[in-house]
Amino acid sequence: xxxxxxxxxxxxxxxHTVERLLSGGETRVSIxxxxxxxxxxxxxxxNLAAIGPRATVHEGDLTDAGFIHRVFEExxxxxxxxxxxxxxxxxxxxxxxxxxxxxxxxxxxxxEAARRTGCRxxxxxxxxxxxxxxxxxxxxxxxxxLQTISPYAMTKMAGEQMCSNxxxxxxxxxxxxxxxxxxxxxxxxxxxxxxxxxxxxxGQPIDKYGDGSTARDYTFISDIVDGILGAxxxxxxxxxxxxxxxxxxxxxxxxxxxxIEAAVGxxxxxxxxxxxxxxxxxxxxxxxxxxxxxxxxPTTRIExxxxxxxxxxxxxxxxxxxxx
Numbered sequence: 433x434x435x436x437x438x439x440x441x442x443x444x445x446x447x448h449t450v451e452r453l454l455s456g457g458e459t460r461v462s463i464x465x466x467x468x469x470x471x472x473x474x475x476x477x478x479n480l481a482a483i484g485p486r487a488t489v490h491e492g493d494l495t496d497a498g499f500i501h502r503v504f505e506e507x508x509x510x511x512x513x514x515x516x517x518x519x520x521x522x523x524x525x526x527x528x529x530x531x532x533x534x535x536x537x538x539x540x541x542x543x544e545a546a547r548r549t550g551c552r553x554x555x556x557x558x559x560x561x562x563x564x565x566x567x568x569x570x571x572x573x574x575x576x577x578l579q580t581i582s583p584y585a586m587t588k589m590a591g592e593q594m595c596s597n598x599x600x601x602x603x604x605x606x607x608x609x610x611x612x613x614x615x616x617x618x619x620x621x622x623x624x625x626x627x628x629x630x631x632x633x634x635g636q637p638i639d640k641y642g643d644g645s646t647a648r649d650y651t652f653i654s655d656i657v658d659g660i661l662g663a664x665x666x667x668x669x670x671x672x673x674x675x676x677x678x679x680x681x682x683x684x685x686x687x688x689x690x691x692i693e694a695a696v697g698x699x700x701x702x703x704x705x706x707x708x709x710x711x712x713x714x715x716x717x718x719x720x721x722x723x724x725x726x727x728x729x730p731t732t733r734i735e736x737x738x739x740x741x742x743x744x745x746x747x748x749x750x751x752x753x754x755x756x
Contacts, residue, residue, distance in 0.1 A: 436664070445557070463489045504551065515557045561584060595672050608672070639703050659728045
């Protein structure tokens with residue numbers, strides 16, 4: 433039975449990934465998560481409670497090299513799905529050192545522990561933010577990356593380069609996945625769909641940065657997990673490979689707000705603000721490579737995904753669970 437470590441397994445993408453891995457009954461799963469206070473740790477603990485004893489949980493920090501080494505020595509993992517990170521462009525501008533410590537040093541500690549313990553497969557969660565202000569649309573894995581525009585994006589680019597190093601020097605199969613704006617039930621409270629849903633539901637104003645023409649390629653969580661598992665089972669190609677995982681449906685901020693209004697059944701009150709530093713104007717994924725090699729086929733349209741998020745949000749509220 434394959435033993436897989438999922439870092440960030442108590443979080444949004446991680447908990448969905450763990451549940452999918454366990455659903456097949458053929459994979460042993462361990463979770464590594466710091467349960468930090470970037471957002472309410474109670475949400476992550478609720479995710480772990482839903483998973484229950486089917487997965488082994490290691491609570492600790494990526495920056496603690498000794499802790500990471502002990503987890504790997506105990507687990508003897510066949511593969512790692514590395515989803516844990518300090519996320520978000522705007523907080524990374526305010527706290528760049530924290531992002532460097534967690535996202536760069538933390539990834540190094542994992543790769544080094546994998547090397548020492550003979551773990552031969554490493555899936556790394558990168559980000560569409562590495563493309564920066566890319567004028568070519570849609571973004572392809574072969575596009576030159578000349579400039580990142582936030583500390584968060586820089587740390588993800590550094591993670592990709594470390595994966596390349598370890599695959600070349602130590603024979604670890606590494607797969608880097610550039611996620612494009614993942615959303616859905618359990619998503620982080622700081623993400624736009626979460627914030628806008630709560631505020632529109634409560635009749636409170638929402639902050640709209642810029643004129644609403646910025647656009648993102650929103651990708652529903654179940655589609656992202658399909659891509660992650662495809663990468664976990666991907667053994668062909670170069671020792672280090674990179675894939676875009678997107679919804680292939682770029683949506684403007686104005687259209688996103690309208691979609692949430694329709695799902696909630698209320699109009700938004702808008703607080704217009706200037707553009708935010710570090711934000712890119714557009715993300716758009718070319719997923720043809722992932723389709724060909726990972727059998728990646730995103731199927732959830734933004735209208736469907738937002739409606740499912742709003743339904744989940746209301747169910748949680750009805751249970752008295754604060755999710756935003």
